[in-house]
Amino acid sequence: MILEGRERASHSSVSITEETIEEILLRLAVKSVVRFRCVSKSWKSLFHNSSFIFKHTTIAINRSRKNHTLLTTNGKHRSDIEYRKYSEKDDSFVCQEIFSTPPIIKWDGNDQQQCCGGLIYLSFPRGDCVLWNPVLRKQFRVPDPVPYVSSRRTVGLWYDENKNDYKMIYLDHEAKTTKVYELSKNEWRGIATTPPGNIFSARPVFVHGSLHWIGVKRLTYYWFVVVFDTSSEVFKEMELPFSCVLIGKTFPLIMLAQLGDSLSFIYGTANPAVWDIWRMREYGVSASWIKHFTINMGYRVLSPSRSGIALTLRKVNEIIAVVGKEVLVFNVHNETPVSCHSFDSPLNSVDYRFDFAETLALLDYPLVNIDESTDESSA
Amino acid sequence: MASTDDKVILKSSEGECFEVDMAVASHLQIVKSVLEDCEGSSDKVVSLFIVEAKYVAMIIEYYKNYVELKEKHEEGGFEEKLKEFEKQFLEQIDKKELKGLVMAVNYLNAPALFDVVCTAIAKHIENKSVEYVREYFGIVNDFTAEEEAQIREEHRWAYDGVNDD
DSSP, X not given: OBOOHHHHHHHOOSSOXXXXXXXXXXXXXXXXXXXXXXXXXXXHHHHTOHHHHHHHHHHHHHHHHHHTOEEEEEEEETTEEEEEEEEEETTEEEEEEEEEOOTTOOOOOGGGEEEETTEEEEEOTTSOEEEEETTTTEEEEEOOSSSSOOSXXXXXXXXXXXXXXXXXXXEETTTTEEEEEETTTTEEEEESOOOSSEEOOSSOEEEXXXXXXXXXXXXXXXXXXXXXXXXXXXXXXXXOSOSOOSTTOSSEEEEEEEETTEEEEEEEETTTEEXXXXXXXXXXXXXXXXXXXXXXXXXXXXXXXXXXXXXXXXXXXXXXXXXXXXXXXXXXXXXXXXXXXXXXXXXXXXXXXXXXXXXXXXXTSOOOOOOGGGOTTOO | OGGGTTEEEEEOTTOOEEEXXXXXHTTSHXXXXXXXXXXXXXXXXXXXXXXXXHHHHHHHHHHHHHHHHHHHTTTTTHXXXXXXXXXXXXXXXXXXXXXXXXXXXXXXXXXXXXXXXXXXXHHHHTTBOHHHHHXXXXXXXXXXXXXXXXXXXXXXXXXXXXXXX
């Protein structure tokens, strides 16, 4: 029994096929891809091909789900932020790389920065914003969604894996307008829908193709999850484990987080920091909310409204929680942490996240100079 | 007869023969389809003309462990155990041999190992210079000196911290 001669001939060359080389290059870090642009003309055009960029980003996102790469955000001064990338080592985290925002980017507070699939959204005090790819050291000025950007706005950034596109939503709570931005088209378009109730949390959590915020209905004080389904572009509601959360609590902490592919709900007191960690085991089914464990940080976490927390699933039953300067490993069936390590988290950390993936997005975009007038302290 | 039914013989380019369990050989899509085409035939020898014996041995070793680990860790933990084995498996392969192996695996159409070897090669060239990579893949530089200098100038940071060994 032999393989056919036709196949034999096509494979008998001594060099690796182009398809195989592409498969290898798809697994490279962004820095190497950028460097290898000058290997040859065909490699350069391959790297600038949108289908290569798409596949590369998808592989990087899948890898980030397994590798537990931690991205911290810290505001050294109010006007500039630093991002640090950490990798997991012996139940703790080691800093791999530091990204500083380009000096011309001015930051106007904790809630106006977001990260999704390797791009970071940063906004200026007056509401205009840039998308920044820290690994590529490139930023792109996004057009204003409306001529006058409201201070009562909510913005959400996500990566659309089906369309290979970065998208944003802009919600103007005063004018009741909703707009969606697509990076590939570089334009905002209005959609005829508004969220049910008021949005309470600043940064959305992106799981199951939807953005999630904590919402509240003003008259009834009914707390719930505001869901924006990014494929059908409609708002939905989901229930929290309980709805009258804030009554009788002093300094409450209430937020959503991502835990693997699931939505997580964090609820407790901020001072002392005692937080219950909930998870919606079956997406969209409110009866499936389950309380996993309680994190008790006592008074070790300062400024609780701004301290970040990030959760990730490891192995079958382990959850890593990063809070303040501590890395806690929990077994889902156990209240006390299996291990607890400190790591060199930067001062003034405001956000931790586990979903950072290197991306080639913006490789082909021209470096757009940001309007000098927004950079008041450039001199 | 019954005892040899679940075995198949893979013949390398040098003519060396390897007797392999069907459970292992069926991970090689091309072998699987040849055997299906010739169902009922008593001839259980598949010639892999262009694949050298050393690569046939590596591929068999990988899938033998893959099949065994999968059976042993049906309840869970298979991926972790496989990762451990893959690390040890790759350590014994020379960087030049990785190229030969990836061609062989691509030819035999074995997706799991293909991913492992592609990732290993990517890891190997990750911090290498442009010159090293051209030599490694046998690629001819078709840029002029000016063109190349300009491309380098566009992203100078990407050329820092590169090693050549």
